[in-house]
Amino acid sequence: MHKIFYIMGKSSSGKDSIFKELRKKCPQLKTIILYTTRPIRSGEKDGEDYYFVNEAVLASMKQRNKIIELRSYHTQCGIWKYFTADDGQIDLGESSYLVIGTLESFRDMCDYFGEENLVPIYIEVRDDLRLERALKRERLQKSPKYAEMCRRFLADEKDFSDEKLKEIGVENRFQNIEFEKCLSEIEAFIIKRL
Ligand SMILES: Nc1ncnc2c1ncn2[C@@H]1O[C@H](COP(=O)(O)OP(=O)(O)OP(=O)(O)O)[C@@H](O)[C@H]1O
Helix, strand or coil: CEEEEEEEECCCCCHHHHHHHHHHCCCCEEECCCEEECCCCCCCCCEEEEEECCCHHHHHHHHCCCEEEEEEEEECEEEEEEEEEECCCHHHHEEEEEEECCCCHHHHHHHHHHHHHHHEEEEEECCHHHHHHHHHHCCCCCCCHHHHHHHHHHHHHCCCCCHHHHHHCCEEECCCCHHHHHHHHHHHHHHHHH
């Protein structure tokens, strides 16, 4: 049976950046494209970063029991939902997968696919450095949303408390200080388990 390697971490810890590089280094890992109702950001592509859908599409998938996990965020710009759908993308008999998610979605994925089929990968960055990176990234957006950035930074404290990390059995923590070093550590960790 193949595995789902599940990348988690606070906002601006580097999940997306690590994910993108891992895809190049481990082409045998397939990706799962999540769905979101949040507006598309500069530089993102529909069907690549996410499937950007509206509430009507979500409601229709819900009605057909196609939602594996769903998270809602009460943001400064309204409620944004992110979800994984049972849309035929995932076949653990065929391949392993590389996915980014939250602690809650990790739990739901464990319930759906079996705990033994998921491997958590937790990325960490010191708070001051993480906030600096978040601000730098936000400044590059066409309409920076600083309030939302701050809300996420504060919410992370609760969402990724030590108790919660322990609860889901996160043992594999990777420090993203030097990008290349962090990337190689995660790559080696994955290759060992493939
Ligand atoms: N090791 C690093 N050194 C410096 N900058 C980094 C490092 N890793 C990532 N970054 C930068 O930090 C910013 C946040 O990274 P990224 O978008 O990958 O984080 P994320 O965890 O996916 O964030 P979010 O969950 O908020 O979308 C990006 O601008 C990225 O280029």
